[in-house]
Structure formats: C-alpha cells, structure tokens
Amino acid sequence: MKFRGKHAEERPQLQMTSMIDVVFLLLIFFILTFKIVELEGDFSIRMPIADASAGSMDDTELPIKLRLRASESGRLSSILLNDNDLGTDFGRLHAMILALVGNTGGPSTGEGPELEIDTDYNLRYEHVVDAITAVSGEKVGDRQVSLIEKLKFAPPRKP
Amino acid sequence: MRVTSKKPELVEADLTPMIDMVFQLIAFFMVLINFAQTEANDNVQLPSSVLVKPPEAPLDFPIVVHVGADGRIFVGGDTYTAETLGIRFRSELAVLSARSDLEISDATVIIRAHRDCAVGEVQEVIRVAQDLKLVNFALRVKEDLQ
Numbered sequence: 001m002k003f004r005g006k007h008a009e010e011r012p013q014l015q016m017t018s019m020i021d022v023v024f025l026l027l028i029f030f031i032l033t034f035k036i037v038e039l040e041g042d043f044s045i046r047m048p049i050a051d052a053s054a055g056s057m058d059d060t061e062l063p064i065k066l067r068l069r070a071s072e073s074g075r076l077s078s079i080l081l082n083d084n085d086l087g088t089d090f091g092r093l094h095a096m097i098l099a100l101v102g103n104t105g106g107p108s109t110g111e112g113p114e115l116e117i118d119t120d121y122n123l124r125y126e127h128v129v130d131a132i133t134a135v136s137g138e139k140v141g142d143r144q145v146s147l148i149e150k151l152k153f154a155p156p157r158k159p
Numbered sequence: 160m161r162v163t164s165k166k167p168e169l170v171e172a173d174l175t176p177m178i179d180m181v182f183q184l185i186a187f188f189m190v191l192i193n194f195a196q197t198e199a200n201d202n203v204q205l206p207s208s209v210l211v212k213p214p215e216a217p218l219d220f221p222i223v224v225h226v227g228a229d230g231r232i233f234v235g236g237d238t239y240t241a242e243t244l245g246i247r248f249r250s251e252l253a254v255l256s257a258r259s260d261l262e263i264s265d266a267t268v269i270i271r272a273h274r275d276c277a278v279g280e281v282q283e284v285i286r287v288a289q290d291l292k293l294v295n296f297a298l299r300v301k302e303d304l305q
Contacts, residue, residue, distance in 0.1 A: 041211025
C-alpha cells in the first residue's frame with residue numbers, strides 16, 4: 001500500500017487563552033480587594049447604670065478619680081488623679097497608678113480598685129485610650145502586668 | 160534552482176512559569192483575603208494601644224457601634240444619632256430575647272470610635288445602652304506592635 005503525503009506528527013495543543021483570561025481576572029479581583037488586616041483588641045468595661053443606693057458606699061470603695069481636661073480644640077490640657085495635677089504626661093499617670101496599686105499588679109484577676117474617668121465632652125477619644133492604657137497595665141517584655149481592671153466613665157459633661 | 164517552500168513555524172512562548180507564578184499569587188491572595196471585614200467602617204480610624212490583644216473567643220452577642228470623627232453613629236450600615244440609637248438597640252435586644260440561651264447580660268456593645276472623635280459622643284452611646292440595661296462594653300482599639 002502506498003501512503004501519499006506523509007504528515008508530520010502534530011502534538012495536541014491545549015487552548016490556554018481562556019484559562020489565562022480567567023486566571024488574570026481572578027488575580028485582579030484579589031489584588032483590588034486585598035486589604036492588610038490590622039489586629040484589633042478590646043478594653044472591656046462592665047458598667048451598669050448608676051444605682052441610687054450607690055451613694056451609701058463607704059470611703060474604701062470609692063473609685064480612684066481620673067479627671068481629663070481638654071482645650072477648646074479637644075487636645076489634652078491636664079490630667080488630674082485624685083485632684084493631683086500631673087500635667088499632660090501619661091508616664092507620670094502610670095507611675096502614680098503603680099504607686100497607688102502597689103504590688104497588687106499581676107496577671108489579670110478581675111479584682112482590685114476601680115477607676116472612674118471623668119473627661120471633658122470635647123476631649124479627643126485617643127487621649128482617653130492613652131489614659132486607659134496608662135492605668136490598665138504595662139508590658140514587660142512579652143508579659144503583660146495588669147494594674148486597674150475595673151474602669152467606668154463619669155456621666156458626660158455636656159457643653 | 161529549486162526553491163523549497165517552507166511553512167513558517169509559529170514561535171511558541173513557554174507559558175508554564177508565568178502560569179505557575181500567577182497561580183501562586185492567586186493562592187496567596189485567596190489565603191489572605193478577609194471576608195470578615197464586616198465589622199470595619201471606612202469612617203473610623205481606631206486609636207492604638209500596646210496593651211490590647213485580639214480576643215481569644217468570639218463574644219456571645221456583639222453589637223458593633225461605629226462612631227465617626229464627626230460624631231455620626233453607624234450600626235450595621237445605618238446612620239444614627241444619640242437620640243435615635245435607642246431604636247436600633249431595642250431591635251437588637253428583640254433579637255436577643257428571641258434566643259432562649261442568652262440573657263441581656265450576654266450582650267456586649269463593641270464601640271469602634273474614631274481616634275479624633277469627642278469622647279462625649281462615646282459616652283452618649285454608653286448612656287443610651289445603659290438606659291436599656293446593657294452593661295458590657297468593649298472599647299475597640301488597634302493593637303500597637305511596638
């Protein structure tokens with residue numbers, strides 16, 4: 001038998017174009033929706049509404065008073081801890097809390113003194129978070145030492 | 160002279176390394192994509208603190224409240240004021256009361272306030288929640304990895 005015209009052996013080819021199209025679309029989707037996730041955490045506050053009978057508590061149960069004053073622009077103008085003026089230095093506030101709480105600081109126990117934060121209405125929120133950070137504890141290496149865990153806010157001072 | 164006609168051959172690029180890379184990139188973005196960003200709000204830039212850590216266990220009944228720099232309050236995509244926020248809290252509490260396994264003390268109001276907002280706005284949110292017997296609050300801040 002005679003074979004006419006010998007065809008070269010052809011390799012079967014996959015059609016890649018459509019797959020690459022889809023893959024690039026997926027890639028663009030993921031690049032556009034990508035957002036670096038910032039880690040977030042909470043300062044937990046248990047704050048039931050003030051009870052009318054709460055006025056009868058004795059002096060030992062009175063909370064530590066932290067007063068934060070604001071300038072007209074909302075910047076921190078002074079920190080007062082139990083009426084002691086600490087300027088605007090959160091380091092001093094932390095040292096004072098350390099002196100007040102003493103050696104009771106340690107791992108989280110849920111016990112200890114209570115601190116009431118009384119702020120001007122227009123104070124920027126980040127200053128309050130700085131104050132809460134200063135009174136709540138400190139980071140020693142990888143370990144976290146708790147100081148004051150019970151926090152509450154005084155009623156808002158409406159302008 | 161005899162001219163032999165030769166079919167021009169198509170030059171084929173080797174696409175294998177490119178496809179490998181593209182699949183690697185897709186896998187990378189797929190792993191990192193976070194569909195649970197529903198809690199975030201573009202109007203809010205959180206303050207930061209070195210003391211906070213991401214919660215280890217999810218809360219039983221979280222109510223996420225966003226407070227923008229201008230004092231606007233956002234809950235679940237709707238905008239409220241301190242006066243109207245109570246309506247939203249009541250509807251959330253109605254959902255809570257329909258669940259037999261939870262009590263009002265299991266609800267936690269997560270406050271995601273902008274770092275430059277007036278703290279009085281945050282206190283107003285707390286006051287409205289307290290009026291409805293909500294007692295647990297969580298001030299959400301960004302973890303500061305110094």
